[in-house]
Amino acid sequence: xxxxxxxxxxxxxxxxxxxxxxxxxxxxxxxxxxxxxxxxxxxxxxxxxxxxxxxxxxxxxxxxxxxxxxxxxxxxxxxxxxxxxxxxxxxxxxxxxxxxxxxxxxxxxxxxxxxxxxxxxxxxx
Numbered sequence: 418x419x420x421x422x423x424x425x426x427x428x429x430x431x432x433x434x435x436x437x438x439x440x441x442x443x444x445x446x447x448x449x450x451x452x453x454x455x456x457x458x459x460x461x462x463x464x465x466x467x468x469x470x471x472x473x474x475x476x477x478x479x480x481x482x483x484x485x486x487x488x489x490x491x492x493x494x495x496x497x498x499x500x501x502x503x504x505x506x507x508x509x510x511x512x513x514x515x516x517x518x519x520x521x522x523x524x525x526x527x528x529x530x531x532x533x534x535x536x537x538x539x540x541x542x
Contacts, residue, residue, distance in 0.1 A: 445527040446527065453527065453528060453529045454528045454529065456528055457526060457533060461528070462535060465524075465525035469519065469523045469537075472519035472523060473516055473520075473539050475515075476515035477512070479515060480515065482507060484505065484512075484541050485539070485540055486503055486505055486538065486539040486541055487505045487537075487539075488502070488503055488504075488520055488538070489501070489502045489503075490520060490535050490536075491533070492532060492535065494527060494528055494529060494530060494531065494532065495527050496525040496527040497524060498522075498524070498525070502517075503516055503517050505538075512541070516539070
């Protein structure tokens with residue numbers, strides 16, 4: 418996947434504070450039965466990651482450092498990112514710090530089960 422700076426959020430709501438911009442997915446994850454999902458499904462994760470790609474794209478536009486950014490996220494039931502850890506060559510760099518900061522500001526759809534951990538590799542080029 419190539420991360421490119423986008424002009425707007427594909428899903429969710431655009432948030433801004435100073436120079437920082439991010440996108441939040443704010444709807445609960447609802448299953449076919451109409452009830453809130455116990456864990457985020459592939460569709461709900463994809464929507465949240467689409468929002469996060471916008472924020473990560475802002476980091477790419479700012480620092481323009483190529484590399485792979487494997488990001489491990491712990492997502493709370495309310496959709497907040499409890500923890501974000503970056504591995505790989507961008508870890509410890511200014512762009513890596515930007516990516517982690519963007520991830521911590523991200524918000525996924527809410528769900529009813531325990532916190533969940535996902536790993537997603539962003540390719541910066």
